[in-house]
Amino acid sequence: MAKNRKPSRKTKPRKAARKAGKAGKLGKARHVSRKPAKRKPARRAAKARGRARATPARSRQPKINQDFEIPVAAAQQHEREKSKCPDCGSDKIRYDPSRGESVCARCGAVTSEAMIDLTQEWRAFDDDQRSKRVRTGATLTPTKHDQGITTEIGKGRGELFKVASKKRAQYYRLTKWHKRLIKSKDRNLSFAFSELQRLISFLHLSRAIHERVAKLYQQAVNKGLVRGRSTESIIAALLYTTCREEGAPRTLDEISKASGINKKDIGKTYRYIARKLRIRILPAKAQDYVPRFGSLLGLSEKVQVKAVDVLDDAGRFDVTSGKGPIGVAAAALYIAAVLEGEKKTQREVADMIGVTEVTIRNRYKEMVEALDIKDKIEELVQEEEEAAAAPVKAKARGRGRK
Numbered sequence: 001m002a003k004n005r006k007p008s009r010k011t012k013p014r015k016a017a018r019k020a021g022k023a024g025k026l027g028k029a030r031h032v033s034r035k036p037a038k039r040k041p042a043r044r045a046a047k048a049r050g051r052a053r054a055t056p057a058r059s060r061q062p063k064i065n066q067d068f069e070i071p072v073a074a075a076q077q078h079e080r081e082k083s084k085c086p087d088c089g090s091d092k093i094r095y096d097p098s099r100g101e102s103v104c105a106r107c108g109a110v111t112s113e114a115m116i117d118l119t120q121e122w123r124a125f126d127d128d129q130r131s132k133r134v135r136t137g138a139t140l141t142p143t144k145h146d147q148g149i150t151t152e153i154g155k156g157r158g159e160l161f162k163v164a165s166k167k168r169a170q171y172y173r174l175t176k177w178h179k180r181l182i183k184s185k186d187r188n189l190s191f192a193f194s195e196l197q198r199l200i201s202f203l204h205l206s207r208a209i210h211e212r213v214a215k216l217y218q219q220a221v222n223k224g225l226v227r228g229r230s231t232e233s234i235i236a237a238l239l240y241t242t243c244r245e246e247g248a249p250r251t252l253d254e255i256s257k258a259s260g261i262n263k264k265d266i267g268k269t270y271r272y273i274a275r276k277l278r279i280r281i282l283p284a285k286a287q288d289y290v291p292r293f294g295s296l297l298g299l300s301e302k303v304q305v306k307a308v309d310v311l312d313d314a315g316r317f318d319v320t321s322g323k324g325p326i327g328v329a330a331a332a333l334y335i336a337a338v339l340e341g342e343k344k345t346q347r348e349v350a351d352m353i354g355v356t357e358v359t360i361r362n363r364y365k366e367m368v369e370a371l372d373i374k375d376k377i378e379e380l381v382q383e384e385e386e387a388a389a390a391p392v393k394a395k396a397r398g399r400g401r402k
Contacts, residue, residue, distance in 0.1 A: 085109055142214045143197070145189035153178050185221060192217055192231045195259075199239055202258045203250060212242045216277065225276050229269065233261050237270035241279060248292075249284045251326060253354050286311050286320060289329040296352050297333065299342055306336035310367065317370040323363060327355050331363035338377050343384050 084091050085104035092105040100115040124130035140147045153175045154160070163171045193214060200210045216238045220226055226234060236259040243250045252263045259266075274281060287308050294304040310332045314320050320328045330353045337344045346364075350357045368374040 085111060142211050142218070143193060145186050145193055151178075188221060188226065188231070189218065192235055195232055196235050196239070199235065199255075199258050203239075203254065205239075205243065205248065205250075206246070209239075209242050209246050209248065212246070213238045216242065216273075216279075219277060220273060223276065225273065230261070230265070232259055233265050233269045234273065235259070236261050236266045237273050240266060240270055241274060241281060244281055244284050245279075247288050249288050249325075251354065284325045286325040286328040286332065289325060290333065293329055293333055293353050297337075297344055297349065299333065299337060299344070300340075303333070303336045303340045303342055306340055307332040310335055310371070313371055314367045319366050319370045324355075324359070326353065327359040327363050328367075329353075330355055330360050331367055334360060334364060335367060335373075335377065338380050338384075339373075341380075343381070 083093055085093065085107060087109045088104065088107045090104055090106040093102050093111055094105050095102050095115075097117070097119075100113065100117060101110050102112040102115065103110055122133045124133055138148050140149070144150070154171070160168060160171060196210065196213055196217070199205075200213075213235070217226075217235065220234060220238075236255050240250065240252065240255050252266060255261075256263045256266060273279070290304055290307050290311070294301075294307065307329070311320065311328065314328075314332070330349050334344060334346060334349050346357050346360050350360055368377055
């Protein structure tokens with residue numbers, strides 16, 4: 001007798017029933033439905049995913065409750081209407097902070113009143129009151145090692161006695177570990193920026209130069225260019241570089257005197273930093289030195305403008321090319337002072353600017369010959385010398401008559 005076997009899924013229902021009857025199976029054959037069995041919900045999930053892919057993204061966005069959400073166009077229209085005067089339709093609305101009102105500048109109608117004041121509610125009459133009442137810190141600045149957002153536990157040892165006696169030991173440990181956990185990079189930046197602040201104040205430089213030098217030093221620290229070199233020399237080299245870039249050059253003698261670093265070390269560090277940071281610096285112009293040298297000599301703005309004109313005219317004849325800008329600027333100031341009647345001797349100019357009299361004399365001769373004003377300047381110099389010598393001669397004559 002053949003064994004009973006279950007029909008496979010591929011076998012049709014009628015054929016399976018017929019085989020079961022021939023085999024003499026007791027009882028009626030189990031009725032097999034012609035409809036295919038329903039799949040598990042996985043097919044439904046797959047179809048749902050397919051429909052979701054076919055559905056555009058806009059239809060899948062959550063519906064907006066129109067009762068509570070104002071459309072964008074309506075909100076914009078509301079703002080436009082709010083910024084216009086309801087009486088004359090003018091859009092020139094002025095806000096009066098003392099009254100808290102918005103007034104039309106055309107017809108004088110008050111468009112809104114009892115407005116909320118968003119400014120500070122406290123007043124301060126000096127810096128001490130301001131520092132006590134203010135609730136915000138200073139702006140972020142690259143001139144601080146932590147961008148100016150320092151975290152400090154207490155201010156000095158006096159704060160220790162304001163803490164309860166049971167908490168003083170804990171407070172002392174917190175302050176000590178807070179100082180110890182500062183990274184070496186932050187300590188380096190803190191020392192370097194304090195030295196930079198001293199040089200900036202000594203040389204009377206602008207805030208833009210201060211921030212630029214601080215950013216360049218941070219780049220040098222991140223690239224490891226500071227290791228094995230003096231912090232003071234790197235700050236001095238970066239300061240010399242930035243002053244030339246910003247059009248306010250300082251001589252190596254001035255920076256060496258302010259920083260206490262030898263000129264040779266500053267020049268060596270300057271070339272190294274400029275090469276590593278890829279700083280391309282053009283030669284300084286003599287015109288950039290004129291305002292500062294003129295103020296040191298006590299010359300008027302008229303003389304300084306004349307000196308710049310002399311330098312521009314000399315540049316057309318290629319007299320200043322290849323020459324030191326400091327000596328050229330000194331000679332131009334000397335010529336301009338003579339032409340404008342504010343004569344300074346070559347010795348006075350040389351001592352104040354820091355160059356030799358020979359340098360000024362050589363640059364002076366080259367410039368007056370190229371500009372063809374040699375005779376005019378010599379006449380003016382001779383007249384001034386005679387005018388200065390006239391009182392001396394008069395005194396000598398008076399003594400001779402006596």
